[in-house]
Amino acid sequence: MTPLRHQMLDAMCQRGFSKRTQESYVYAVRSLAAYFGRSPALLSMLELQQYFKVLAVDRKLSASTCRLHLHGIRFLFQQVLHRKDFDDVKLIVPKRPQRIPPLLTRAEVARIIAACDNPKHRMLLELCYGCGLRVSEVIRVRVPDIDGERRLLRVEQGKGSKDRAVTISPLLLDALRRYWRCARPRFWLFPHAFRPEQHIGVSCAQRMFGQCRRRAGVNKQVGIHGLRHAYATHQLENGVAIHDLQRLLGHGHLQTTLR
Numbered sequence: 001m002t003p004l005r006h007q008m009l010d011a012m013c014q015r016g017f018s019k020r021t022q023e024s025y026v027y028a029v030r031s032l033a034a035y036f037g038r039s040p041a042l043l044s045m046l047e048l049q050q051y052f053k054v055l056a057v058d059r060k061l062s063a064s065t066c067r068l069h070l071h072g073i074r075f076l077f078q079q080v081l082h083r084k085d086f087d088d089v090k091l092i093v094p095k096r097p098q099r100i101p102p103l104l105t106r107a108e109v110a111r112i113i114a115a116c117d118n119p120k121h122r123m124l125l126e127l128c129y130g131c132g133l134r135v136s137e138v139i140r141v142r143v144p145d146i147d148g149e150r151r152l153l154r155v156e157q158g159k160g161s162k163d164r165a166v167t168i169s170p171l172l173l174d175a176l177r178r179y180w181r182c183a184r185p186r187f188w189l190f191p192h193a194f195r196p197e198q199h200i201g202v203s204c205a206q207r208m209f210g211q212c213r214r215r216a217g218v219n220k221q222v223g224i225h226g227l228r229h230a231y232a233t234h235q236l237e238n239g240v241a242i243h244d245l246q247r248l249l250g251h252g253h254l255q256t257t258l259r
Contacts, residue, residue, distance in 0.1 A: 002119040004040070004080070005029070007080050008025070008026065008076055008080050009022060009026070011075075011079050011080050012075070015193075022124060024068055024072060025071065025075055025076075026072070028068060028071070028072030029073060029076050032069070036051075037056070040073070040081075041081055045085055045086065045089040048073070048091060049089065049090075050092060052066065052069070052070070052091050052092060053092075054092050056093065062094075062252060063097065064096060065098065066093040069093075070084065070091060073091075074091075080235075100223060100259070101225075101226065102220040103226075103229060103230060104226050104229070104230040105230075106230075106234060108216070108218045108220070109230055110232070111216040111228065112125065112209070112212050112213070112218070113126055113129070113221060114134060114216070116208070116212045116239075119179060119183065120183060120190055120206050121205075121212075123175065123190070124138055124139070124190050124200070125208075125209065125212065126175055127176070128173060128224065128227045129227040129230060129231055129243060130172040130229050130231070131155075131231070132235070132248060133166075133228065134225070134228060135202055135205050136202060137155050138190075138205070139190055139199050139200050139202060139205055140156075140187075141189040141190065141252070142156075142157075142187055142188055142189060143154075143186070143187060145189075146168070146189075148173060148176075151168045151173055152165045152167060152168060153165065155158075155250065159200075162250055162252075163174045164247065164250045165236075166248055167248070176257045205224060206223060209223065209224035210224075228249070232249060235248070242254065242257060242258065245257055
């Protein structure tokens with residue numbers, strides 16, 4: 001590991017950045033160094049402007065990916081290298097499009113879940129929708145995270161390194177109990193099929209949802225995250241206050257919940 005990367009990792013750890021954020025920022029800086037073939041510390045602001053043009057125009061990266069590179073490189077130059085000239089340069093990235101995702105109806109959600117014949121996968125989909133979880137959160141649910149007495153699910157270190165508690169409905173709690181009596185998971189609620197000491201992977205959950213959606217005849221182009229969007233919208237329709245929904249979803253900004 002180069003001294004500069006070590007410095008950057010130390011700076012991110014000191015600020016409490018999540019492991020995923022650290023990996024993303026290091027990837028952005030490593031890509032920058034690979035493109036120019038030398039340390040980012042030796043680059044000029046003109047070269048940085050050229051690099052972001054390459055990302056957007058030549059490589060045609062999405063707006064979100066370009067912004068990921070921007071955040072990682074900005075952190076390096078401002079917090080690690082302390083380059084004051086970085087504050088004076090304007091790095092242009094594509095504007096992020098604001099799209100309203102396709103919304104699954106209650107009937108479509110029910111059909112997708114019913115199309116899943118694997119009990120573990122079906123429970124994963126039910127929990128994802130029933131508690132409005134991100135896929136990265138639902139795969140990491142542990143057996144001790146479920147508080148049956150208070151009907152609460154503890155979501156530990158979700159996006160933004162935040163813990164939160166989500167209400168479990170009586171029907172979902174009954175389904176969780178039936179699943180536990182049948183599968184008897186020891187630690188992870190959804191363990192890996194061949195390595196039970198590990199949880200199921202994100203790509204496996206995404207692939208499984210896609211198969212169930214197609215099997216159910218739902219043609220909307222939506223991934224497993226669509227279950228979270230459906231949960232949010234259906235909760236609003238049921239009269240849940242927007243600020244309460246923001247807390248349940250673990251959103252840092254109300255605008256994210258409104259969108």
